[in-house]
Amino acid sequence: MKYCSKCGAELMDEAVICPKCGCAVGENRPANTTTANSTNGFAIAGFVLAFFFPLLGIIFGAMGISKANKMGGSGKGLAIAAVIISSIATVISFIVFATSFTAIMAYIANEIR
Ligand SMILES: [Zn+2]
16 A cells, blocks of 8 residues: 555555545655755855856856766756856956946047047
8 A cells, every 4th residue: 555645645556646636646755865965065156156256156157067967967957057147247247347448448538638
């Protein structure tokens, strides 16, 4: 005899769907076996750094991706997000820098004249 993991109803051993709540019934393995418990520090660090130090965010994000591949995918989405956010932040800060630089140069050129 096995039991539904959602509602706890008794199930036939060959049952695929719980007759009470309708949820799919898998093998009765513990819920935590498929989710990795280890945290990917590089992915988290990269994600945080992406907002403050985009270049570091790219580096940590890239390390997080390679670490995620070794850890069976743990934190991979976060690491990829870190690289993407870092890249966007780098482009934005470059545009801001270039725009203000152009504005300052234009101002100086006007002052000289
Ligand atoms: Zn159920």
